Amino acid sequence: QQPVQSPQAVILREGEDAVINCSSSKALYSVHWYRQKHGEAPVFLMILLKGGEQKGHEKISASFNEKKQQSSLYLTASQLSYSGTYFCGSRAGGTSYGKLTFGQGTILTVHP
Amino acid sequence: SAVISQKPSRDICQRGTSLTIQCQVDSQVTMMFWYRQQPGQSLTLIATANQGSEATYESGFVIDKFPISRPNLTFSTLTVSNMSPEDSSIYLCSVAGVHDSGANVLTFGAGSRLTVL
Numbered sequence: 001q002q003p004v005q006s007p008q009a010v011i012l013r014e015g016e017d018a019v020i021n022c023s024s025s026k027a028l029y030s031v032h033w034y035r036q037k038h039g040e041a042p043v044f045l046m047i048l049l050k051g052g053e054q055k056g057h058e059k060i061s062a063s064f065n066e067k068k069q070q071s072s073l074y075l076t077a078s079q080l081s082y083s084g085t086y087f088c089g090s091r092a093g094g095t096s097y098g099k100l101t102f103g104q105g106t107i108l109t110v111h112p
Numbered sequence: 113s114a115v116i117s118q119k120p121s122r123d124i125c126q127r128g129t130s131l132t133i134q135c136q137v138d139s140q141v142t143m144m145f146w147y148r149q150q151p152g153q154s155l156t157l158i159a160t161a162n163q164g165s166e167a168t169y170e171s172g173f174v175i176d177k178f179p180i181s182r183p184n185l186t187f188s189t190l191t192v193s194n195m196s197p198e199d200s201s202i203y204l205c206s207v208a209g210v211h212d213s214g215a216n217v218l219t220f221g222a223g224s225r226l227t228v229l
Contacts, residue, residue: 002154032217041204041220042155044113044211087155089218098208099145100218102155 001026003090005103012078012110020073020106022088031064031071032089032100035082042087045073075108083110114139114207116221124227130193133224135205140185143208145218146178150201158203161188195228202226 003024010018022031030049034042048064048071060082064071075082085107089100115138125131135144146158158178159167167180181189192199205221 030215034218041222044217044219047211047215047217049215089155098143099157099160101157104154 002101003031003088003103005086005088005106007106008104009107010109012108014080014110014112015077016110018075018078018108020075020086020088020108021070022072022103023068023070024090026069028064028066028069028071028090030091031062033062033071033073034087034089034102035084036087036105037084045086078108078110080110080112083108113211113217113219114141114209116205116207116219118205118221118224120224121222122225122227124229125195126229127196129195130191131195131226132189132191133203133205135188135190135221137186137207139209141207141209142185144182144188145206145208146180146188146190147204147206147220148201149204149223155204158190192226195226197228200226200228 003022006021012018032047033045035045036042048062059076062073085105087102087105089102117136119134144161147155148158149155157170158173159169159180161167161180161182163182163185177193179191202223202225204223206218211217
């Protein structure tokens with residue numbers, strides 16, 4: 001089951017904040033966040049393993065609510081380098097390894 | 113994390129032909145995955161390739177169309193057979209490995225961009 005991301009696209013000016021959401025109709029064991037810049041490979045940002053746990057990467061953090069089967073990615077004081085497509089990925093069946101199923105992606109554009 | 117090399121990086125192919133994409137990893141890995149990314153779309157898993165066993169295909173993908181080889185722990189190939197314009201996509205190889213944080217995550221190759229005319 002593919003996770004659902006929202007919004008589909010976000011346009012920001014440098015220094016503004018954004019939130020990207022990821023939800024699933026099935027129980028989530030973990031949520032992975034990746035960023036793909038145009039023409040490049042997706043790059044791992046962070047993984048959320050426990051309910052309510054927050055992780056950080058630069059000024060990017062994320063939360064994971066197991067009960068609601070949702071994760072949110074928070075981008076604060078955005079920089080031009082944050083532009084790209086953000087994907088959340090999940091693993092089925094409570095496994096901690098193996099294939100990931102990705103959401104449809106959220107395109108983030110940061111303007112000067 | 114692993115370093116992945118994919119060849120070719122891009123190609124333009126004629127309808128009805130087949131193309132083989134190579135994926136080389138700089139370390140031994142158990143699980144390798146082949147994803148497809150159609151223009152402006154998400155990453156869709158084609159199959160999981162484990163060394164010493166047949167690849168496991170996801171719903172909607174079949175071995176006759178996307179045969180996969182996994183001869184050793186550092187190499188895999190994906191063939192796109194009898195191509196049609198609908199096969200125009202980026203094909204990405206990825207491997208599972210342990211991140212510095214200790215979590216099991218995926219690392220992707222740069223992808224092979226195929227255009228079918």
